[in-house]
Amino acid sequence: xxxxxxxxxxxxxxxxxxxxxxxxxxxxxxxxxxxxxxxxxxxxxxxxxxxxxxxxxxxxxxxxxxxxxxxxxxxxxxxxxxxxxxxxxxxxxxxxxxxxxxxxxxxxxxxxxxxxxxxxxxxxxxxxxxxxxxxxxxxxxxxxxxxxxxxxxxxxxxxxxxxxxxxxxxxxxxxxxxxxxxxxxxxxxxxxxxxxxxxxxxxxxxxxxxxxxxxxxxxxxxxxxxxxxxxxxxxxxxxxxxxxxxxxxxxxxxxxxxxxxxxxxxxxxxxxxxxxxxxxxxxxxxxxxxxxxxxxxxxxxxxxxxxxxxxxxxxxxxxxxxxxxxxxxxxxxxxxxxxxxxxxxxxxxxxxxxxxxxxxxxxxxxxxxxxxxxxxxxxxxxxxxxxxxxxxxxxxxxxxxxxxxxxxxxxxxxxxxxxxxxxxxxxxxxxxxxxxxxxxxxxxxxxxxxxxxxxxxxxxxxxxxxxxxxxxxxxxxxxx
Ligand SMILES: C[S@@+](CC[C@H](N)C(=O)[O-])C[C@H]1O[C@@H](n2cnc3c(N)ncnc32)[C@H](O)[C@@H]1O
Numbered sequence: 038x039x040x041x042x043x044x045x046x047x048x049x050x051x052x053x054x055x056x057x058x059x060x061x062x063x064x065x066x067x068x069x070x071x072x073x074x075x076x077x078x079x080x081x082x083x084x085x086x087x088x089x090x091x092x093x094x095x096x097x098x099x100x101x102x103x104x105x106x107x108x109x110x111x112x113x114x115x116x117x118x119x120x121x122x123x124x125x126x127x128x129x130x131x132x133x134x135x136x137x138x139x140x141x142x143x144x145x146x147x148x149x150x151x152x153x154x155x156x157x158x159x160x161x162x163x164x165x166x167x168x169x170x171x172x173x174x175x176x177x178x179x180x181x182x183x184x185x186x187x188x189x190x191x192x193x194x195x196x197x198x199x200x201x202x203x204x205x206x207x208x209x210x211x212x213x214x215x216x217x218x219x220x221x222x223x224x225x226x227x228x229x230x231x232x233x234x235x236x237x238x239x240x241x242x243x244x245x246x247x248x249x250x251x252x253x254x255x256x257x258x259x260x261x262x263x264x265x266x267x268x269x270x271x272x273x274x275x276x277x278x279x280x281x282x283x284x285x286x287x288x289x290x291x292x293x294x295x296x297x298x299x300x301x302x303x304x305x306x307x308x309x310x311x312x313x314x315x316x317x318x319x320x321x322x323x324x325x326x327x328x329x330x331x332x333x334x335x336x337x338x339x340x341x342x343x344x345x346x347x348x349x350x351x352x353x354x355x356x357x358x359x360x361x362x363x364x365x366x367x368x369x370x371x372x373x374x375x376x377x378x379x380x381x382x383x384x385x386x387x388x389x390x391x392x393x394x395x396x397x398x399x400x401x402x403x404x405x406x407x408x409x410x411x412x413x414x415x416x417x418x419x420x421x422x423x424x425x426x427x428x429x430x431x432x433x434x435x436x437x438x439x440x441x442x443x444x445x446x447x448x449x450x451x452x453x454x455x456x457x458x459x460x461x462x463x464x465x466x467x468x469x470x471x472x473x474x475x476x477x478x479x480x481x482x483x484x485x486x487x488x489x490x491x492x493x494x495x496x497x498x499x500x501x502x503x504x505x506x507x508x509x510x511x512x513x514x515x516x517x
Contacts, residue, residue, distance in 0.1 A: 045087035047073070048144070051108070051268055052082050052099035052276070054290070057500035061098040061294045069096065076108070078264065083108055090148045090271070097293040097320065099276045103257065103268030104145045107133055111262055112222055123225050124234055130265055131231075131258065132238040139243055142210050145269045146253055152272055211248035212239060213255055220262030231258055281323065283349040284342040286316035287379050291416070291500050291507070295377050296321030298414045298498075298511045303327040305374035310363040310403060311335075315343035315356070317377045322352050332358040333366065363399050371408040371517065378403065379507075382418035396424055404491055404514060413492060413512040422497070422508040423451040425489065491516040 054062045062082045066072035070092050072084035083105060086093060094102060112130045114123050132138075214235055216228040226234075235258060239245045259266040279289050286292075295317050301307055305328050309318050312332030322330050330352070334340050343358045361367050363378075380392045380399070392399070403413055417425065492512040499508050 047085040047087045048090075048148075049074075049083070049085050049105040050093060050271075051084070051103050051105050051266070052096065053080055053101045053103075054082060054099055055288065055501045056080065056506075057498055058098050058290055058294060060498070061290075061297060062096070064297075065096055065098050078266075081266070090151050094152055094272060094276060096276055097324070098290050098297075100290065101275045101277075102271045104141060104148065104271055106138070106141055106256070106267040106269065107131075107265065108267075109265045111220075112260060112265055114221070114225060118225075120225075124230070127226065127231065128234050128238055131235045131267065132242065135242050138239075141269075142243075142245075142254055143207070145271065146207055146210075148271055207253060210243070210245045210254060211252040212236075212245050213247060213249050213252045214258065215255055216258045216260075218260045220260075222260040222262070226260075231260065279320075281350040282316065282319060283346050284314045286314040287416070288502055289316065289320060291502065291509070292316040292379075293320040293324070294498075294500070295379070295414045295416060295509060296324060298509060299375040299377050299412045301325045301328055301375055305329070306331065306372070307375045307377060308333065308366075308368070308373045308406065309377050309379075310366055310399070311378050311380060312343055312358060313339050313379070315346050315358060317379060318356055319346055319350050319352065321377070322356050323350065328355065330356040332356070333361045333363065334358065335360065335362050363402060364395060366402045366406055368406045370405050373406045373411060374408060375412045375414070376403045376407055377414045379416040380418075380421060382421060382507075392418075392421055393424065396421060400489065404489075407514045409514055409517055411514045413514065415510045415512075416507045417510060419506065419508060422510065425510060426451060 052062060052066070056079075059077050059080070059082055063075055063077050066075060066082060066084045066086065070084075070086040070088035072086050074083075074085045076083040082099075096102070109130065112127060114126060118126070214232040216231045216235075218226055218228055218231060235256065236247060239256070240247070254269050257266075257268050257270065277288070277290050279285075282289065296307075299307065299321065301321055301324075303325070305325075307318065307321060307328060308331045309315070310333045312318060312334050315332045318330040318332050322328065332343055334343065337360065340358050340360055347353055347356050347358070359367070378399075380396075382392055407413060415425075489512070491514055493515050495511040495513055497508050497510045499506055
């Protein structure tokens with residue numbers, strides 16, 4: 038677990054990420070916690086970092102954070118191996134060096150303690166800030182918590198690597214095991230089998246005790262055809278749970294990713310013309326201090342929740358919402374630096390508005406208010422993405438900019454004519470699947486007035502939204 042090339046004693050972590058979010062997480066761990074030895078797996082990113090634990094728990098694109106115990110190649114069982122031999126091979130695969138395991142357990146408990154204390158400190162500090170200075174809450178909370186965090190993490194000015202050397206003593210360590218098996222391993226072992234084998238080893242080797250209710254450690258084991266991964270979660274709640282959001286909307290990690298695609302600069306004005314409860318703007322506002330955010334929505338209920346969220350996140354000074362229609366935005370042309378928008382689709386919002394029918398007008402309005410060089414980031418269903426894709430491919434010059442992978446994914450969606458899409462049709466009367474080319478040309482008023490004619494397509498990333506997938510598209514406005 039040490040690497041002298043980093044000039045400290047780095048901790049080896051892994052984070053889980055939603056489908057499509059891995060690339061954001063790789064970038065984020067490199068830029069925010071100086072990650073090295075980064076390994077990207079499907080749904081996971083492994084990395085080493087010397088950064089303090091509270092910077093690591095502040096990662097925005099991750100779902101859960103684990104201390105890495107072991108990452109190895111898959112368990113390979115010879116053909117016709119009997120159960121006893123298979124169990125013994127599994128045991129040696131899962132149980133590494135005794136000293137290393139004991140040390141990892143203590144490090145884990147120490148890190149968990151630091152994370153808990155930080156949460157308490159931030160809460161106390163936020164109360165103090167509220168009383169002292171109502172006007173500067175948004176900046177106050179962040180900076181006060183940051184200061185307190187630094188004090189806590191480094192109370193006597195010792196370098197962080199020395200601090201992790203002072204590990205707590207817990208006797209006996211209690212644990213439970215959480216296991217996932219897939220592929221050929223799953224044919225030999227049930228998750229209970231794996232838990233039994235590992236549990237017996239930890240008890241005999243290290244004297245740890247099983248506690249299914251409230252253990253010090255939850256040892257997670259993931260056995261697949263590609264790897265064997267073991268780790269211990271460092272936080273009780275997923276990192277994707279945001280303490281600063283009162284009413285949740287779009288998945289927080291995806292909302293954050295949309296903000297990061299928008300290339301927000303200091304002093305910018307960022308608009309979400311269908312903001313809902315304001316999730317995308319709140320995520321972006323927490324990341325960019327000197328920036329202004331305007332949310333627009335047609336629904337009063339959503340706006341009430343959005344206002345509640347703004348107050349809860351202490352963003353009153355920099356974020357506002359107003360009631361208007363995205364079909365006629367009450368904004369001057371070329372007045373906005375970035376537009377971000379999660380269009381209505383899926384079970385929750387798809388029935389409220391026929392986004393397919395209104396897409397051309399919505400896009401025209403978004404493009405009109407964007408300044409030249411401004412960025413547009415859209416989250417669309419696979420079906421709505423097909424409409425945009427068709428528009429782009431109508432213009433030969435611009436179709437070159439579509440990334441090969443993305444066009445392949447979209448091609449599948451468009452070819453399947455919506456049949457494989459898990460989303461709901463946007464209105465009961467509408468026929469299933471994306472419109473034909475003729476329909477699209479009709480919708481967009483043919484090429485002459487295509488709202489995409491002044492936009493350059495940069496990239497498309499498919500992400501999981503839970504039950505359904507969405508496609509994040511990024512465009513840059515080229516012409517006035
Ligand atoms: C998918 S939701 C946005 C969710 C949002 N990203 C969040 O996290 O809460 C789409 C939003 O578009 C709004 N909407 C529908 N038609 C609209 C219109 N014509 N103008 C403005 N907003 C509209 C809905 O009220 C809904 O809040």
